[in-house]
Amino acid sequence: MKTSSCLFRSLAILSLGVVAIVSSARAQVTVSWGTESEGRYFADAAGSLLPEGSLVLLGSFAAATDFAGNASDYSYLSSQFTTFSSAFIGDGGFTGVDGALAAASVTSALNRQLSYWAFNAATTGAATEWGIFTQTTGLWTTPNDPFPSSMNTDLVDANVANIGSFAPSLDPLVPSLARTAILNLGPVATVPDSSVGLLNWFAIGATMVSGRMFKRRLGYTI
Secondary structure (H helix, E strand, C coil): CHHHHHHHHHHHHHHHHHHHHHHHHHCCEEEEEECCCCCCCEECCCCCECCCCCEEEEEEECCCCCCHHHCCCHHHHHHCEEEEEEEECCCCCCCCCCCCCEEEEEECCCCCECEEEEECCCCCCCCCCEEEEECCCCCCECCCCCCCCEEECCHHHCCEEEECEEEECCCCCCCCCEEEEECCCCCCCCCCCHHHHHHHHHHHHHHHHHHHHHHHHCCCCC
16 A cells, blocks of 8 residues: 555656656747848948847847837846847858848747847947837737747837837838838947046045145144
């Protein structure tokens, strides 16, 4: 009887483990993303296509993110952003083609609206412009359940520029189509280091005190 009970418990634990592993495996969603349709590319504020090596992030912003009030605040925006993957202009066979990339990433995030966050440099720290683009009708939202286990997103489907804008196509045959995703943010202003200011005031104060002590030694009063 004791042996049967132990066997039952062992089988139950094993079954739970198998279920957890299967559920975890099913929760992985493969996201194909980029500019594979070749219909819309990334460009900087001047309209020049981003050069190869420029960074693009795939991820999801918190629902209440204030883009308008914090367009130049990288610290705030990054605190609202969950990065699922990163890629660079030129990836996916677009070598020699500015503004374009293709990538595939795996994420376990379900029911999350995806965004592309593009920078005009290879790192966020070196960037002076960025743009954030998304799609709000569900095409870029990961499924509620693990199925389907793959989804395709493409910059050509983006309908919202949270930061940036959409410009007419570079193709003279279809100039009326809003194809190019424009980054429109200028350099972020640097904030003076408050510790430097504090040290300066401390030095001034120390100098004044030293002056008073020196004059008193000479018999002068202030």
